[in-house]
Amino acid sequence: MGPPGAGKGTQGELLASRFGIPRYSTGDILRATRRDGSELGREAQGYMDSGELVPDDVILGLMTRVLLSTDAAGGYLLDGFPRTVEQAEGLQDLLEGAEQQLDAVVNLTVGDEEILRRLSSRRMCEECGAIMRPAAGTESCEDCGGHLLTRPDDRPETVRRRLEVYREQTEPVLGWYRESSTVVLDIIGTGDIEQIQERILDGLAS
Ligand code: AMP
Numbered sequence: 001m002g003p004p005g006a007g008k009g010t011q012g013e014l015l016a017s018r019f020g021i022p023r024y025s026t027g028d029i030l031r032a033t034r035r036d037g038s039e040l041g042r043e044a045q046g047y048m049d050s051g052e053l054v055p056d057d058v059i060l061g062l063m064t065r066v067l068l069s070t071d072a073a074g075g076y077l078l079d080g081f082p083r084t085v086e087q088a089e090g091l092q093d094l095l096e097g098a099e100q101q102l103d104a105v106v107n108l109t110v111g112d113e114e115i116l117r118r119l120s121s122r123r124m125c126e127e128c129g130a131i132m133r134p135a136a137g138t139e140s141c142e143d144c145g146g147h148l149l150t151r152p153d154d155r156p157e158t159v160r161r162r163l164e165v166y167r168e169q170t171e172p173v174l175g176w177y178r179e180s181s182t183v184v185l186d187i188i189g190t191g192d193i194e195q196i197q198e199r200i201l202d203g204l205a206s
Contacts (some may be wrong), residue, residue, distance in 0.1 A: 001080075001174065002108030003166045004159060005115040005122070007196060008187045009131060011108065012079040013195050023080035024066055026059060031129050049152040051161035053083055053169060060090040067094055075103070083170045088177065105177050106200055108189035112163060119159050123148040 002008050009025060029046060035040035040062065047054045063081055071075060075129035082088040095101060110118075121133050127146025139148055153162060177184050185203035189196055 001105060002189060003110060003112075003115055003170075004153075004162045005113055005118040006108035006110045007137065007193070008079050008108060010193060011106075011189075011196060011200060012077055014193070015106075015200065016077045016203075019075070019077075021075045021077055022070060022123050023079055024070070024081070026054075026063065026064070026081040026083075027079070028129065029062065029066070030054065031124075035129060038181045049158070051153055051158040051165060053165060056084055056086045056090070059087055060085075063087075063091070064094060067098070072098065072100060082173055085172055085176050104183040104185055104204060105174070105188050107174055107184055107204070108196070109186060110189040114190060116156065116159060116164065119154045120156065122151065122154050123153045 009028070012023050012025065030041065030044045034043075034045055034048075042056070043056045043058060048049070053059075059081065078091075082091050091102075116134070117145060123134055124131050125141035125144060125146040126142045127151055128141060130141055130143045130150075131151070132142060134148060140146065141148055152158070174184055185200070187196065187199045187203060
């Protein structure tokens, strides 16, 4: 968990590859459905581009399908889900039904100024959806060579709304987990990518 631009995707990818487990990012899944032109993508588009959350029933329906079809034997990592207390309750029901349990919540903390700075230089590949911060003047994706553009929801006015939404709807999820005695690791999300990864690994190990 963490506000937009905290590094959830970057750190999540590193963690998932280190442990050899799948990572399910609701943001990535929604953007892929938009590129496919599917109905879910069209439904999510307006919410995403204005910085609002996609409705809980849509997200819970999506994640129920994903988690029921996944091979969870070796565990998995959730990125950007749950984002509301209702989603956390829905996830809890799903986990109980599948006799699985949540090991820990990793919460990346980053200040608003740093977030605005990071997101203004972030780009997305139109072709493959990869998210990156390219060197100035670079216009092609480092993975597939596709054209890079600014994510519509990374515009400064939308980022401000996403931060408000985070404070109002997502931060309470952390309190909900703490009250239910789930391990919540608060990790400072600034510094080198490797340094942050080490902090997460140390937190998980302890
Ligand atoms: P992200 O890539 O995680 O920053 O997500 C981008 C956007 O997708 C968010 O601003 C929301 O509009 C939508 N989204 C992603 N995950 C969720 C979720 N768990 N619940 C509701 N909306 C979501």
